Structures are given as C-alpha cells and as structure tokens.
Amino acid sequence: MVSAAQALEQLLHEEIPLTRALGLTVTQAAPARVCLAAPLAPNINHKATAFGGSLYALAVLAGWGMIAVRLKAAGLQAHIVIQEAQIRYRQPVTDTLQAECHVPDEAAFARFLRIFARHGKARISLPVTMRGTAGEAVVFHGDYVIHS
C-alpha cells in the first residue's frame, strides 16, 4: 500500500527529474497540509546555507502538490501551472529545507474547484512557508492556474 506522501513523491520524481537532484521528499500529503523536504547538501550555496533557487523550487512544488492532492481527493483531473510567484527570504536556512503549504481560505478553494468544473479553468493563490532554526525563513505566494 502506497501512502499519499509516497504517491506524490513518486509523481514529482517522475514528472520533474530535477526533484531527484534536489533530493526532494514528501513528508506529508494531506488536504490539510502538504510538506516537502530536501537535504542541505545538494542545495547548498557558497555561504553554507540553502540556495535561494532550491528554496523557491521546494516552495513552488509544495503549492503544486497541495492542488494535486485536493484535485485527486475531489476526483478531478487537471493540468496545474504556476503563473506568477513572489518569494521573500527573511533569514538563511542552514539545515534541511522544509516547505509547508496549507489552504488559508477554504471558501476560496471551494470556489476555485467550482469555477474549474464550470469553465475548465480556474486560478488560486496559495501561500507556502519554510522554517529556519529561528522561525519563518521563507515566505512564498504562488498564483496557480488549473485547466482541463
């Protein structure tokens, strides 16, 4: 029996080969929370902290994973595309990279699925946070589009 986290990890590794180079693992894949992790070593920079591009990659995939998990739970199939994103680096990440996505507005997510069902296309903004040793290290917001 494959867990939801294993299924999402396998999907990401198959569909985006770079996730293997990142060392990406899925630690949680539930509608309430999707968590991704990656070891520091393959993602390190010259300051011995996590490379900003690796942090972004994990964040954008956490949001992507959340939509994938919820589409599956709803029995829907769609293409998920990142359209726009903002990322703020508040402090360096000096250990395992960890990205966490949750849905802050359930009514907005329900509307997103309704619009998709009606029009075959919908858009939603999702936040992802990454913790460092001293609290919130990275704040990410991604605007994702799903289409049939």
Add this chain to the structure above:
Amino acid sequence: MVSAAQALEQLLHEEIPLTRALGLTVTQAAPARVCLAAPLAPNINHKATAFGGSLYALAVLAGWGMIAVRLKAAGLQAHIVIQEAQIRYRQPVTDTLQAECHVPDEAAFARFLRIFARHGKARISLPVTMRGTAGEAVVFHGDYVIHS
C-alpha cells in the same frame, strides 16, 4: 586565458553545486549584459516544457551574476544575497532556457555602489527576462542586497 564568462561559470559551479545539475552555462558576462543558459533535458517537466523552479533558478543567478561582474569590475568585494523576488510566467519555454540580465538604470546602480562603499551594505532591484520561441516567456525582478 579564462574569459569573463568562463570565470563566472566556474564560480557558480563551485559555489552552488545545483548549477551542475541544471546544466548551467554562462554565455555572456559583461557589465552590459549577463546571459545564462541551460539545456531543457535536466529541467523538463511533465508537460515537456521547462520546470518553473529551473526558470527561477536561472533568473535569480543571472541577476546575481550581473552584480558579481560589476563588483569585480569596480574592484569591490561583497557578499551578494537575494532578499525578495517576483516572477511571472507568460508562456512556456520549450527549448534551451536562456536568462538575460541588464541594468536598466545606470544612475541607480552607481548609487548602489556608492551606498555600499559608504555603509558596507546596499540594495538594488534588477530585472531578468527569459525568451521563448514566441517572445518574452518569463519576467523576473529580484531585490539583491550586498554587504561587506
């Protein structure tokens, strides 16, 4: 004799190991323009286009590279850190990834270096664009901080 492009490529490969997994090359490294490239294969996604995380990584490094090139030309040494970024994906990239950074406001860049010389810390916003087969594919703006 190592060209400026080769020197920047070597620096990026040494300081950020993930750049090797991306297949990153530096095609130009001049104060007027820094251009980075990467083949599609290691950066592909499930739609056979470039992964948004790879596009971001190339863009953020093009801006980083521009600051590195200009600091070197000015005989200055500093740490370069990405603080905040926005990225917009306008169309998919279906071939070699190419990121180009230029400095749109020379007066602002001169001020940036002056502030750094005086205070040991300064901040600048730089744009990076990535072209697709049908024009501009990705627009990126990064806020970088340099500090001594």
